[in-house]
Amino acid sequence: MNNSIPAKSLAKPTSTAANQLRVVRPEADNESGHSKQTHTTVPQSFSRESMVDARAVTKSYRRHKTSVAVLKGVDFSAEQGKMTAIVGQSGSGKSTLLHLLGTLDRPDSGEIHFANQRIDNLPARKRDAFRNHQLGMIFQFYHLLPELTLLENVIAPAMIGQSILSYFRNRSSIMKRAKELAELVGLSHRLHHKPSQLSGGEMQRTAIARALITDPKLLLADEPTGNLDQESGQSILQLLRNLNQESGLTIVMVTHDENIAMQCDALVRLKGGKVERLK
Amino acid sequence: MGMLWHPMDQECYFRILVDKLIGRHRRTVHAKERGMYKVLLCWRYLKTRWIALASIVSVTLGVATLIVVNSVMDGFTSQMQDRMHGILSDLVVETRATNGIAEPNWYIERIRARLGESVDGITTVVTLPAMMTFHHNGNAHTQQINLIGIDQSTYASVSDFSKYLLHPDNKRQLDFILKRNGYAPDREALQPSGWEYRSRVEQLKKDRQTELERYRQLQAKIAEEQQNQIAKDSQGLSDSTADQAIDPKANENGTQPLEANSDLLGGPMIQPVQNSGGGRVFDASIEQRIGIVLGIGIGSVRGRDSDGQLKDYFFIRPGDDVSVAFPNAGSPPRAIDELFTVVDFYESKMSEYDATFAFVPIEALQRARGMFDPLSKQGAVTSIQIKLARGTDLNSARDSLRDEFPPSESYVQVNSWRDTQGPLLAAVQLETTILNVLLFMIIAVAGFGILATFFMIVVEKTRDIGVLKSLGAPGSGIASIFLGYGVLLGSVGSGVGVLCGLAFVWKINEIARVLEWITGREVFDPTVYYFDTIPTVIHPFTIVWVSIGAVLIAILASVLPSIRAARMHPVEALRYE
Ligand SMILES: Nc1ncnc2c1ncn2[C@@H]1O[C@H](COP(=O)(O)OP(=O)(O)OP(=O)(O)O)[C@@H](O)[C@H]1O
């Protein structure tokens, strides 16, 4: 990805993204010793169209000597350009799985692949770059930076992704893009407000705009409507739906809401540390 | 192109350092330098957390104190060095032998031959311990002094001697002759002095004597009349009444054995006979004895009056006579008593010298002590003082003279002025060093304050750190937010400290006065230091190292919290409530 963020649109042919990733594939092979072997043992069930998938992932947390297994061999795949919902009881490990998919944490065993490329064993710096460039994340509690204004929060990932020099070189295009996104989420009139001056729905919209600024391939959403009333929850969902349909953004969303889950293209349930495919 | 694997960029050394610190190993592919968010967040954290500035106040105070202490200590040192150097000649060739260096001219020739062009001035001196007696308010006072016989024509060429004399004429050239008046015109307390004062005192004495004479005659007359009366009344009782007549003259002389005095009332009535005088009566109102220049501390005390004003009180003035007892050059030495007339004061502002030095003409001492060689007609001296030409290396000149007069073969020692005052200067130096160490410890304590504050800020910002990580900020980037914060605070703290310190030094005397006014106590007592104002010297180098040190401490204190922030686990940070 070149430094200037294309200001044109959210739409981007998703097939080229996969091609780009294949181009740099050999480099990843050098990084991970057993990725070749992994490649040969790709199960049939993982299609080439898969954007992100977890393969036989386990994760347990240790607390006072006793170890709690949260994920016990999860196979999960989110298809490119689709909206996948993950449901499950509280404490079933939905957030844990999402964090693993987003490389915020590493599985105890198993693999995470992004566009058929293993990402869980990348060095920290590359995972940082991956999160910055390929991934957008939104959370139940929005997680905006309280010291920054709405606009600054939106451009934060772009600032993280490039040097001061290139930031200033591309500043006008970044700003233009940020304002477009603010427009898209319906907040162009509140650009210079601090998060504390925004409502929950507005904060979540800001978080969505922030997640989109680097033009990611994948959006991970952890209960994005969990903290909102019915109406604003529905409008957030509508926003995500539009993004998915109009620009082919792949979305993986954790939710408690059956209604929302039913609207998605695919639906999985986490139960007993395993994934059940419902739809 | 290359979305996942970032194109290589220039190496950033700071980043490597941070990576090393947080224990991460770099791979072959380097991420590019990213940055704007650090600057932005750093600045926002500073703007929203002014309380962190409180932790920096101690750095500010420490830096300011360091600058004040150093400039005052440097000021004292350099003033003291200047003064000492002004008082002492560069090199001294001296002997402890009672009869001194018998052939000074031979030594002077050898010194000149050895040092050549680098000799700027040379003089001979006789130094003796002595005891001075003077009268004040009818009492005799005795004081120990250092009697220094100088050659007034050359002595001023080896040191700043004449600069420290009070009379303007003596500042030009000392001649040991009492001046009419005009001693230090700016000092009111010294005003009755010189010939005017001397003749007035003598006149008073004479008047008193005449009065006493008249009184005595009157008494005698009364006694006579009484006797006659008694003789008339009853012839048999005349013997016993004659015994009751008191002789006032005998009484006075009994309590005042010495002639010279400075009091206006109640002094002795008999004029001293000049030592060398052959029977001629010495008239003190028009004649003076051999001149002596006293250190001002011998003849005066400095104190404060009831209004708190600084005031000198002189109990000896130019024009008074003093008597000095000193050993002669014989073996065993015997004490000689000589009378001198005070012709001026010497004020070097080094209390040690001002309280003991007394200068007299060298020939007078040589004659009185019997130091003249009957054959060569040369007077012996106890030391030869040398002033070196500008730019001459003091120590090498001294060493070369030590070569010339090796201790094993001669009875003289060669010392430089620094040698004699070395311990004092070294003590001041040591004091400065210890103060610096202590004050830096204070700044280090301030460093712990910063450490604690920063840890709290990092904990408070835990979730934001998780968010930044989820947005792809590397650990080093997050570390540099807090490091930058530390650098910023450290720089602000030490910058303000430097400004405060400089302002304090600039107005230090005014501040001392205000403090005096508030506390009612003397902050800087000129009676102790003989400085009218607090001397200060600001070395730019001191300011540079003090501020660099303070910023370094601030940086060191922010390193640990930064590492903690960098190492935070993103998921745990996000879960943090
Ligand atoms: N850092 C941790 N240490 C110990 N246990 C943990 C840790 N993080 C999560 N867990 C445990 O792992 C399990 C799964 O947590 P997770 O947050 O993934 O659940 P969830 O499905 O997202 O629940 P919810 O719907 O309430 O958000 C929980 O039982 C939780 O207690």
Ligand SMILES: [Mg+2]
């Ligand atoms: Mg959860």
